[in-house]
Amino acid sequence: TIAYLFLLLFLWLYTNIKTRIKFIYGIFIIPILYGISGPIVHLFAISALFFEFLTNGKKKYISIIYLLIAALSAIAGTYLGYSRNLTLAFLPEAYCNPLQTVSGIYYAWYALPMTMLLVAYLKRYKEPVSLKGKCIWEGAQWAIMFLLVYQGIFHFGKLDAQHSMKQDYLLRTEQWDLVISEFNHDVLSKRRMCGLNLALAHKGQLSERLLDYPQHGIETLMLHWDQSIYTAQLHSDLYYCMGIISAAQKFAFEAFVSSRSSGNPRMLKRLIETNLITGSYPIADKYIQLLEKTWFYKDWATAHRRFLYNDKAVEEDKILGMKRRCWKAEASAAKLYTDPVSSLINLLPACPDNKAGLAYLTSFLLLNKDIETYKTLQESLYRSPAWRDMTECQQEAIVICSPNDPHFWLEHGVSIKVRNRAIAFMQKVQDVSRSGQNLAVALASEYGKTYWYYYMFNMMDK
Incomplete structure (x- = not known):
C-alpha cells in the first residue's frame, strides 16, 4: 500500500x-x-x-x-x-x-x-453541456467508484480479522490498558482471549478479573501449538510474561526464522531481551546492530546497549533483573520441564517476585479444573513470599477442595465474606434443584462470575 x-x-x-x-x-x-x-x-x-x-x-x-x-x-x-x-x-x-x-x-x-x-x-x-446532464454524468462516475470501493473493501478487506489485528498491534506496542478497555465481547476467539489475559497479567489483574470474561479452558490462556508464526509470537509473549525465559526464546527464534525474508523486528526485540537475560551478550549485540539499521526500532535497540556486558545493569533493571532470576532458577532445575505448569511450580519458590507467573499458574489449574494439584500447590506455597494473598476466585476454589468443611476453608485462607457466600450458593443450588428450574440459568445472574459457576457449568474442549 x-x-x-x-x-x-x-x-x-x-x-x-x-x-x-x-x-x-x-x-x-x-x-x-x-x-x-x-x-x-x-x-x-x-x-x-x-x-x-x-x-x-x-x-x-x-x-x-x-x-x-x-x-x-x-x-x-x-x-x-x-x-x-x-x-x-x-x-x-x-x-x-x-x-x-x-x-x-x-x-x-x-x-x-x-x-x-x-x-x-x-x-x-463530449461531456454534457447542460447542468442536469453534467450532474448525471458526474454522479454516475462517482456511483461506480463508490460501488467498486465498497465491494472491494468487503471482498478483500478481511473485516472479520480487524479486531484481532488491532489487538495484536496493541499487544506489540504494549498498550495493555487499551487491550483491556477495547475488548469486544461480541467478537470472541481463543486467540483474542489469550491476548486479553496477557494484558491482564501485565497489569497485575489476571487473578482478580479472570472470570469477568468468558474463559473456556486453558486454551484461552495459551493456544494449542499449531506451528504457525502467529502462534509462535504469541507463545513467546506468554512465556516471557510468565518468566519462562528458555521457552520464550525458543518460540521467538521459531517465529523469527519462519518469517518472510525482511525479518521480524518484534521477535528480534525478544531475542535481544532473552539474550541479555541469559548473559549471551555477543548474540544480543549482533541483534542490536541489526535493529539499529531500521527506522522504527533504532532508538529501542540503542537504549538497550547499556545492558551489554553489564551484569549489574541487567540485575538492577526492574524487568530484566526479575527475568534473570527466573532464568537462573530454571537453569538450576533438576530436570527440564516442557509444560508451563510444571515449569512454574519449579520456578516460583526460587523467584517469588514473579507475580505474573503465579497468576498464570493458578489460572491454568483453575481453568483446567485441576483441583487436586491446586490444593497441593496452595498448601505448599500459600503465605510464602511467592503467594501472600488470595483473590476471591482463588478462595472459591479452596471451597471446592473440601466443600463440606468450612473449618478447612478458613484454615486455608478463605475470608468470612467468601465463606458466607459459599454457604448461600450451596443453599441456592438446593433450592433451585428442588424447584425444577434450569440450574445454570437460575444461578447465572448472581453467581455467573464465580469459580463455582465455572466449575459446574463450563464444558471445556477435550
Whole structure:
C-alpha cells in the first residue's frame, strides 16, 4: 500500500510537471522510486508511457526508454541485494508473504493502466453541456467508484480479522490498558482471549478479573501449538510474561526464522531481551546492530546497549533483573520441564517476585479444573513470599477442595465474606434443584462470575 502511494505521488508529479523537464524527471525518478518502493517502479514506467501516448505527448516515442531504465534498475538492485532475485525485482509478489497466495495483488497492478485506457476512451465523447446532464454524468462516475470501493473493501478487506489485528498491534506496542478497555465481547476467539489475559497479567489483574470474561479452558490462556508464526509470537509473549525465559526464546527464534525474508523486528526485540537475560551478550549485540539499521526500532535497540556486558545493569533493571532470576532458577532445575505448569511450580519458590507467573499458574489449574494439584500447590506455597494473598476466585476454589468443611476453608485462607457466600450458593443450588428450574440459568445472574459457576457449568474442549 505504501509503495502504491509513492507510485501515485510520483506519477501525479510527472503529469503536472512542465513539458521541458518532464522527460529528465522521468529518467531520474525511476531508479529513486525503485530504491524507495521496489518493483512498483515498473508500473510507474508503464503508466508514464501510457500517459505520453494517450495524451499525444511530444516525447511519446522516446519515453519507451522508461521501461529500459526500470528494468536496469531492477537488475542492478538484485545484484546489489535490494531484491532476493529477479522475479521479486519485477513482480508484486515482493510485497507479500511468500507462504500466501497473492494473485489478488495483480488486480491493483493492472487497475491503473486499465483505468488510464478507460478514461482516454471516455474522453472521446463530449461531456454534457447542460447542468442536469453534467450532474448525471458526474454522479454516475462517482456511483461506480463508490460501488467498486465498497465491494472491494468487503471482498478483500478481511473485516472479520480487524479486531484481532488491532489487538495484536496493541499487544506489540504494549498498550495493555487499551487491550483491556477495547475488548469486544461480541467478537470472541481463543486467540483474542489469550491476548486479553496477557494484558491482564501485565497489569497485575489476571487473578482478580479472570472470570469477568468468558474463559473456556486453558486454551484461552495459551493456544494449542499449531506451528504457525502467529502462534509462535504469541507463545513467546506468554512465556516471557510468565518468566519462562528458555521457552520464550525458543518460540521467538521459531517465529523469527519462519518469517518472510525482511525479518521480524518484534521477535528480534525478544531475542535481544532473552539474550541479555541469559548473559549471551555477543548474540544480543549482533541483534542490536541489526535493529539499529531500521527506522522504527533504532532508538529501542540503542537504549538497550547499556545492558551489554553489564551484569549489574541487567540485575538492577526492574524487568530484566526479575527475568534473570527466573532464568537462573530454571537453569538450576533438576530436570527440564516442557509444560508451563510444571515449569512454574519449579520456578516460583526460587523467584517469588514473579507475580505474573503465579497468576498464570493458578489460572491454568483453575481453568483446567485441576483441583487436586491446586490444593497441593496452595498448601505448599500459600503465605510464602511467592503467594501472600488470595483473590476471591482463588478462595472459591479452596471451597471446592473440601466443600463440606468450612473449618478447612478458613484454615486455608478463605475470608468470612467468601465463606458466607459459599454457604448461600450451596443453599441456592438446593433450592433451585428442588424447584425444577434450569440450574445454570437460575444461578447465572448472581453467581455467573464465580469459580463455582465455572466449575459446574463450563464444558471445556477435550
